[in-house]
Amino acid sequence: MTLSIALAASSDQQQWDDFVSTQASASPYHRFAWGQAVSSAYGFTPRYFVAKQDQQIVGILPTIAMAKPLLKNKLCSLPYCDVAGPLATDDKIANELIMSANQYAAQNKLATMQLRRLASHDESEPEQQWQGHKVSMQMALPETSDALLASFKSKLRSQIRKAEKNGLHAETGVSEKLLQDFYEVMLVNMRALGSPIHSYQWFQAIINHYQSQCLLSVVYKDDIAVGGGLILKNGTSAAIPWASTKAEFNRLAPNMLLYWSLLAHCADHGIERFDFGRSTFGEGTFKFKTQWGAKPHLLVWDDYHKGQLAADLPVINKAGADSKLSGMVKSWVVGGWQRLPLQLTGSLGPKLRKYIDL
Template identity: 25%
Template sequence: MHEASLPFDPAPSRASIAVRSLQGHEHARWDAFVDTCPEATFFHRAGWQTIMQQGFHHDSHFLYAEQDGRIAGVLPLAHLRSRLFGSSLVSLPFCVYGGIAGGSAAVRLALDDAAQALARRLGVGHLEYRWREVPENTQLSPDASWIHKPLYATFRRSLHPDAEQNLLAIPRKQRAVVRKAIAGGLHSAIDNDIEGFYPIYAASVHRLGTPVFARRHFALLRTVFGDACDILTVYHGRQAQASVLLFYFRDEVLPYYGGGTPLARSTGANDFMYWEAMRRASARGCSQFDFGRSKLGTGAYDFKKNWGFIAQPLPYAYKLVRARALPEVNPLNPKYALFIRAWRRLPLPLANLLGPHLVRQLG
């Protein structure tokens, strides 16, 4: 996006608010706001503009509201073009959270006005906000017919500074699996080894029938986010059995991309991996563990509940622009069951070759 600002029709109470588009030299300024904004998440960081543009080749439209010379609110957006599911303007594709962060009700309304105007100009099928929590007193444009679909929940819990207290917070049955894995000699390392992580992750998602991201996606994440992005790997001896890529944001840790070998199920390596993410994050000073989102009715949803996490429904909001209905991008949709079964049967090298071309259209 090349415009320095986006025109909109401000109400009198919003006359001093200007909505602008983030430029490359403003990333530090954007992130300084995000770092102190209570509603902001890791997925509001300016680095995602680089991920969208360089990693996925999607046009980004990172909007911010400026008031009295300061950033007062942000809304990261990307234009997702999919041959399978049409065109959409999303905050933010490939991320579990998004939407407007910060600002007064007038600031949030100004950002929403600008986003809807942009969605109409781009001619997308729909506009999507992936709120984690909708800020109080948020009033979107009164002419907007927003759709809310209860598809996802997130799982978040506080961490105790003491590792034993965190272990005791895990329900007894799940805690026994972790203790068995520890007794079995599993150990972990923060090795940031993409070459070791990628084969485990790729094979794991292939068994689930899911297209995989390109290896370069993870390399770019490490480059863009630096120390805020780690790779933790679980070993038995020298044999890697599970690996996960972690994000850090303020006092939070987010295990985001993870997978295990077939052996990990019997050794408990997958469970031990998440325990080690908790233990190490607590030692690092983190006080919040974000287990990420899962679709209602899935095995991942039940797995996280078994850890004692309480599901928090995600209030995603969708506004139809040109589309008459939202696309059903949902593996629980029966029409995708055949695709999932067929994808699992593909040879892994072929799935790894085709997956990155397909996954960039899913968002």
Template identity: 25%
Template sequence: MRSRSARRSSRYSNGPEGRASESLVQREQCFITKRGSMTQVSISTPLSNFIEQQTKGFLCYSESWYNLLQSVYGYSIILLTTTDRLGQIKGILPLCEIKSPLTGHRLVSLPFSDCCPLLASDEDSANDLIDQAIRLAQEKKVKYLELRPGVNDVLAKRSDMVAGNLYVRWLLPLQENPDALWTSLSSHVRRHIHKAQKQDIQIRMAENIEDVEQYYRLHLLTRSKKHGMPAQPRKYFYQLWNDFHAEGKVQIFLAEYHEHVIASIVIFVHDEILQCAYAASDQRFLHLSPNHLLYWSVIKWGCTQQYKAYDFGRTAIDNKGLMEFKRRWGAIEEPLPYYYYPGVAGLASKSEDSKLFRLLTSCWRRLPLSVAGPLGGLVYRHMG
């Protein structure tokens, strides 16, 4: 029987000055080029077609997403690919190389993505991509390799990759008629939606960059004061809007009370799934239940637009309150394992209930917003 390496042609590229493993850089599939001071990823048509066939429009596999990670956070993008003997694409695994004096040198697929599925047309191709990633981690002498594919049978069977099981995701199947979905919500959720409606809270979709700024204001407040965590830089959300909104891949919903924005959600729009990427609110108005009406408005919109599911996003299993909140909507819990080499490591592997996590969040909450905003923007690139 022929070995896997004999059946597959595997390569990786990491820029014009990078090395190639086992063969020349696969330039017919992807380019990583310099344009002035900006490094940009360009994906060729064959690779783009393969991605489209394998995914349901995941943002994390788009050219624009790679370029956002590079321009906002300064990460290096490495695209691992594998082909058959005829040169047909059989798999792709994107990696970010992160070099941080604070959190170490590592390879991640992909930072700031709840889930980045491993795209491969068969088990041999999947194993080849994983083998490439491990070899690359060894060659670069990184602290660890982290893959975030969610449930993956190939990775689960490998003895050299260690699973971390700190997170789950919650998916709510959508129906064409939102009224039919309404009856499946818990009475607790319906009661809070009615409460917000009685307070005359209005929900609208963002139309311009000023609305993005309204979201960012709430995001900074929520991350800093409620969660005690650094917030993504303003530039990140502005670029999300500029790069993805026009093509309908990012939507922002805002809840207004007396013409004042008090809650907001950023939605990543995949081909069949709406994903709650970020949510933020002003704690002073939570007694009005704006978040319940906001979520329900997004879900109703998803039903009328014929999306198949609403993804409530990643949840730490030790966050019992948030787990219960999503359960009451009728969402279905799914495992969301991450895989590591040589062992579990990194911020995504730390329990939110750990003493270190609680200490860090307690300290961050004490920072004034005028300090937490710019400082968070500087720190966040180290958290990928």
């Protein structure tokens, strides 16, 4: 059978998503909606490669062409998330998709093509050598929230109850109010972290394009939003790309109720695998996610230059590789951002965040 590879059209969306939903290694970021959200919120161009045999999809590779002021342009699979790369029925088709993406990058003067993926079994080093590496923290879920709660250690269950005893409650859905409250928490937390925030329009675009495959949870103390998170779904998997709490309320354990509300929803709605997102092996967020039962999977980000890998070995996404700034300069930038007025970080942050593809 003849294999054809082309750029996907909008008419391919349903077949594309149907294919993605059947792939065990797929993430919610592989869905057509991610590129649509990037395009509508930030104006970057999705270049979604699709491989077909007898008019049936047998492989996909979603990429975004990113133009950055004063920086080299790149083709990325995918920006603003941890894991994407090709999905295909066999390795040969996956390699053909990668070749096509590299050819497109060369023809359109894109300096690099980057694939973000999980390490294969052959690439994975012994876990005792993972210190400082970036990992994806993933967890298998049982069929019900009751079974999930029963599987937790007593200390974890008591932390969830502590949040409830402290007068916190969680609300889930996709309403405009929940989005506004979620974003207000994100705005406060991202300034505290010294990091630019995504635009409000970005999260609106995510909800508009993911629709039923998206869910917000906001934790409240009385009428005050103190924590918020957003999950994306694909088939029987889900991921949480964004979660935040307000530091002054952390003594009340809002993060425990936040994650429990989303994990419980997933367990009760057919989700079998939950992706807690990226962490540095052995550090704070890694330990937080481990207590829920998440297991680490090594992340690999491959950079291609003129169709060739940048190094003989895959580029492992290590701690510190997220930025080319020296530690001293990075600390100065973070400290300066934390001292800015909240309103200014809300207006300036999205203008910068658009070009930060991490």
